[in-house]
Amino acid sequence: MNTIQEEILELKARMGATILVHNYVDAEVQDIADFCGDSLELSRKAKANDAETIIFCGVRFMGETAKLLSPDARVLMPSKDAGCLMADMCDPERIRAYKANHPDHLLVAYVNTTAETKSLVDICVTSGNAERIVKKLGPERPIMFLPDQNLGANLNNRLGMKMDLWPGCCPVHHAIAASSIEAARVAHPNAPVVVHLECRPEIVAISDAAVSTSGMLKFVENSDAREFIVGTEAGMIHRLECAFPDRKFYIIEPTPICKNMKKITLENVRDCLMGHGFEITLPQDIMETAVRPIERMLELS
Ligand code: SF4
Incomplete structure (x- = not known):
């Protein structure tokens, strides 16, 4: 754990905040999470934990969903402009x-x-x-x-x-090409291909499984394979490696990167805990x- 990660954990404990991190956020941010997961898993965690302050490390619609499900919590985003193109x-x-x-x-x-x-x-x-x-x-x-x-x-x-x-x-998943899957299969002939359901149908058709990110964790858990080709945002590789340290994961090339997810950094998570976050507020009629x-x-x- 590096200095800034330790600083974050100290600030978080002092504030009594819960840090939720989406599977696509950078590995070093995932490592300081109370919970990592997909957007709904994280919102459910927020609700179940009765957290007073939630630091939501993901894109804005996820922070909004957490706010809708935990209306009494203060939901803070580390980056003001981490939106979602879709x-x-x-x-x-x-x-x-x-x-x-x-x-x-x-x-x-x-x-x-x-x-x-x-x-x-x-x-x-x-x-x-x-x-x-x-x-x-x-x-x-x-x-x-x-x-x-x-x-x-x-x-x-x-x-x-x-x-x-x-x-x-x-756009991140839409850009995954059949030629990338074919090249990965040649490079790793024993690895099944698991892609996200946001990929185009022609990509799903040539993959072994098309699931959500939590579905990927289940797929690996239930598989006898030792290595896997993964077609989703690159942050998921760290999540899979942490969950299954004895397996190998290969991201599809060119590497799918969501630029908005990468706007969440250790620095802005720390700043958020120091009072420089961006609170999610929604009009009452939208909340309802x-x-x-x-x-x-x-x-x-
Ligand atoms: S990967 Fe990025 S652009 Fe794609 S749905 Fe997720 S947040 Fe939106």
């Missing part, structure tokens, strides 16, 4: 227009959306529970799935459904309406 692809005005033109449609939103988007939809899903929840919703009402067209298309393929898909994606689709998800999952 969440930004949902313009609330366009969603309102879509709803006005498609009053019969159920709006199902990936949890990777802003609080304002959540306030406009019927139910949220995560990459870990989307298949189960969409299946439960069934074919009764037509569905618009937003904002990830890749996750939506992968669900359509798996469930034989025809959900409408919002034209959005995670945006939590509903998350609660519906939790009921169904």
Whole structure:
């Protein structure tokens, strides 16, 4: 542990704060976390721990979700401008227009959306529970799935459904190419390929598993393989290496990097604990309406 990490742990103890770190944040920040996980796991941890102050090391929509689920907690972000390119692809005005033109449609939103988007939809899903929840919703009402067209298309393929898909994606996962998977297989012929469900369907089709980040941990746990090719944001490699020190993990090349996740550094986590963080505040009407689709998800999952 280096000096700044020790300083952070000391400040955190003094403040009584909980540090939550997303799987995609840099390894040195993951190492000072109270909990590491995907966005929903982290929000659930925040709620379950009754934390008064949460330092959320991830992108803004994740801090907003934590705030929605723990309204009494002070949620602080170390970086003001760590946004999510995919969440930004949902313009609330366009969603309102879509709803006005498609009053019969159920709006199902990936949890990777802003609080304002959540306030406009019927139910949220995560990459870990989307298949189960969409299946439960069934074919009764037509569905618009937003904002990830890749996750939506992968669900359509798996469930034989025809959900409408919002034209959005995670550019980090969308960029993963078939040639990268093929090259990794040649370099590591004994390693199964596990990719994120945000990858394009043609990438999912040539992989051994397409799951969420928590699904990756389960996949490795249940596999006899000793080495794995991983197709998701590079921060996940550290998470997997910590969980399975006896296995080997190879990130797909070119390395998928989310620049926004990398805006969280040890320095700004320390500054956040010293009173220079950015508090998540949401208007009361958004607090009330945006939590509903998350609660519906939790009921169904
Ligand atoms: S990896 Fe993709 S979905 Fe996740 S924060 Fe970055 S841009 Fe958004």
